[in-house]
Amino acid sequence: MIEQYGWTDHFADVFKDKYEPSGFIAGRLILQQRGSYTVVTDEGQVTARPTGRLLHEADDIGQPCVGDWVALLMDEQAGIGTVQAILPRKSALVRRAIEDASRATQIIAANVDVAFIVTSLNADMNPRRVQRYLAAVRQSGARPVVVLTKADLVENAEDRIAEIKALDSGIAVVTVSARTGAGLDDFLSHVQAGETCVLIGSSGVGKSTLINTLLSEDRMVTREVRETDDQGRHTTSHRELIVLPSGGMLIDTPGIREVGLLDNEEGVAEVFDDVEELMTQCKFSNCSHTREPGCAVQGAIKSGDLSEERWTHFVQLRLEMAEAKDKIDRAARDVEKRRLAQSQKTYRATKRNYRGIKD
Ligand SMILES: Nc1nc2c(ncn2[C@@H]2O[C@H](COP(=O)(O)OP(=O)(O)OP(=O)(O)O)[C@@H](O)[C@H]2O)c(=O)[nH]1
Ligand SMILES: [Mg+2]
Ligand SMILES: [Zn+2]
Structure with missing residues (x-):
């Protein structure tokens, strides 16, 4: 059933490894409405909700969304599932x-x-x-x-x-x-x-x-x-x-x-879970991932686990994101400056009026 929805060996391997042992079942989120999801599984479609923990973690990876492959725990009696985890995404808009x-x-x-x-x-x-x-x-x-x-x-x-x-x-x-x-x-x-x-x-x-x-x-x-x-x-x-x-x-x-x-x-940002995971494994926590000893990134590039190309892409993307963020910060500052200037103008105007009346 889920093969029809694009389930591949890649996801199957990940699932078998990490999620199946906990008794979870695999499914794809095919409908996303306010607060509830429809997930298609091998046993059919089920309504599901995310766990509180997952919502809490949403700051980093976002909430479960349409297209996601998820690990579900079923409440057989209620016929409702809870989304326990999101399988690492191949890409995300x-x-x-x-x-x-x-x-x-x-x-x-x-x-x-x-x-x-x-x-x-x-x-x-x-x-x-x-x-x-x-x-x-x-x-x-x-x-x-x-x-x-x-x-x-x-x-x-x-x-x-x-x-x-x-x-x-x-x-x-x-x-x-x-x-x-x-x-x-x-x-x-x-x-x-x-x-x-x-x-x-x-x-x-x-x-x-x-x-x-x-x-x-x-x-x-x-x-x-x-x-x-x-x-x-x-x-x-x-x-x-x-x-x-x-x-x-x-x-x-x-x-x-x-x-x-x-x-x-x-x-549309590619998801670099694997690269981010690697970066946490470096010997030094402030590793610049260039030539430090024990750098997991350089290690993975050397062993062929991470392609040089993907790493460069990741570095570029991070740079672009930082630049975009700078731009937003600047825009926010500009707005604040304008607001201040405006209120000073109003202040001066009121003062003038006030004096006008008094004089
Ligand atoms: N003439 C003509 N009208 C079209 C065509 N495709 C869509 N429309 C009309 O455009 C209007 C809007 O179409 P929707 O499919 O609701 O647009 P949408 O992109 O889904 O809009 P949202 O759901 O609001 O994001 C409808 O009245 C359609 O009938 C087309 O090929 N030719
Ligand atoms: Mg529409
Ligand atoms: Zn490193």
Whole structure:
């Protein structure tokens, strides 16, 4: 059963080693709603909740999210499961809102192979935003594919398609219309059996409609965009993984609310659990992982357990994250400065008025 959901030897090995001995069962989180999850296991679908401990640990790895492989403990009588642990993720779409950089990591989807960046060919299209999504997806090592929807609504799509293609030479761009069925085969060619794909993009671009069309049923709720400004209405509020008849999987997500949220804080980040684990095993706690004796990182590179490439990637990513954080701190300071300046101005003005009255 769970093979259908992308269970691989890799996860099976990890599970057998670490979780099976405790009597846990394996499952994939396929539906995430407020406070409760649906997990598919070999015995069928069960409702599950995370343990308090897991929620507590969520600061570091984020809470269990759609796409996660988890270890469950079943309460057979109640027919409910508790999520005891999250299996190490292969990849994760990470979101951190710019205004709360300190808050816990939020994961949009886990163990994703392909990220479809969905934008409609009419009003929503914004090449700069697509570029930001692309940069973020590229960092992760997940494959980005740009999906241009509502082809039936525009006359001359060619220019717009060219504009997107010009952003990045190797980029895959698919043009579809759920209305006419154009481009659906092209889209499906990117959804390999056994692979997990996620649809991301603004509200109203047609993510859920695309899934319904591929399933030939109204599985997802969809809603008209606002006529006045063509904006979506935030119809989808949960994250859900769907298996297509072809064997590939698609995760539907709620439209991203804030335009430009992706600027520097939202992206698909590869998860480097293994590297982080290694770094805790160095002889010296302040190891710089360059030439110290007993450095577990350099040791693993030498023995071939860790590729030089992956390490460099990790170091780069950490640097970028530090830079992004600096930027946020600077922005916060600027806001504070402006606020101060403003209140001083008000203060001076009141003082003047006060004097004016008195004099
Ligand atoms: N003409 C046309 N309309 C489309 C197409 N695809 C979707 N729509 C319409 O666009 C509107 C919004 O579609 P949804 O699928 O709800 O959009 P969504 O991306 O899931 O939006 P959120 O769930 O809010 O993030 C609906 O009225 C759809 O019928 C298309 O290919 N052509
Ligand atoms: Mg939707
Ligand atoms: Zn080290």
